[in-house]
Amino acid sequence: MLPSAMIFDVDGTLSETEELHRQAFNEIFAAEKLPWHWDAADYRRLLDVAGGKERIAHFLAAQPEGADRAVGRIAELHAAKTARYSALIAAGAALRPGVERLIREAKAAGVRLAIATTTSLPNVEALLGASLGREAIALFEVIGAGDVVPAKKPAPDIYQYVLERLALPASACVAFEDSTNGVRAARGAGLATIVTQGMYTEGDDFAGALAVLSDLGEPDAPYRHLAGAGAGDRLVTLDALGRWLEAA
Ligand SMILES: [Mg+2]
Structure with missing residues (x-):
């Protein structure tokens, strides 16, 4: 049984965008001659604080030096970081392994x-x-993004919004996620969920996921199977998804 539609999370699932957020923060710190550089381990801890402005404030509160120069300028620093991030995205963010392959396969097979x-x-x-070309937006029939629903993940609302617009039941669809909150949102909407663990979500709780994998896999670089369905496969394909859904 092929799914009728596949619904993708963006940050961490289509692309490791948190790395671009981190790079943008560091470039702004350097441009402002602020004495900070967040490495990946720092940033993973800081991700526990939701929201960019809140993240900067939390970090400043723990700094022995430099904080006095920045504390009244958090909104300004954050605006500069947001502009820098948008420029980095537009310059071309890499998609994670297997994402484009599976999207093209779905399109060819009429999976929405x-x-x-x-x-x-x-x-x-x-x-x-930047990653799929100018026609990319048209590949996706429904884009639930930003503030179209007030309750953010882990609330299921954004998935319910997308399912309503697809006019499909959750049982006909598969979600792709990389985080605990994402899995909770998708499962809360009743969706079978494939997790591709990201560099910032390694070891998180993915309870309820249909499969937990390192990524979607490429022919020359198969995924690592971590939990659930998919132990005997190498790539996430429509055929594999169909088998996993049937066995679930
Ligand atoms: Mg995510």
């Missing part, structure tokens, strides 16, 4: 595609356009 994310629509469009 959608997006469910809390990222703003301009950032989603910039990412898709």
Whole structure:
């Protein structure tokens, strides 16, 4: 049984965009001659604080030096970081392994595609356009992005919004996620969920996922199977998804 539609999270699932957020923060710190550089381990801890401005404030509160120069300028620093991030996305963010392969396979087979994310629509469009080409937006029939629903993941609302617009039951669709909150949102909407663990979500709780994998896999670089369905396969394909859904 092939799914009728596949619904993708964006940040961490289509692309490791948190790395671009981190790079944008570091470039702004350097441009402002602020004595900080967030490495991947720092940033993973900081991701526990939701929201860019809140993240900067939390970090400043723990700094022995330099904080006094920045503390009144958090909104300004954050605006500069947001502009820098948009430029980095538009310059071309890499998609994770297997993403483009599976999207093209779905399109060719008539499986419908959608997006469910809390990222703003301009950032989603910039990412898709830079990575998949100008026709990329048209590949996705429904894009649930930004503030179209007030309750963010782990609330299921963004997935319910997308399912309504696809006019499909959750049982006919599959979600792709990389985080605990994402799995909770998708499962809350009743969706079978494939997790491709990201560099910032390694070891997170993915309870309820149909499969937990390192990525979607490429022919020359198969995925690592971590939990659930998919132990005997090498790539996430429509055929494999169909078998996993039937056995679930
Ligand atoms: Mg994500």
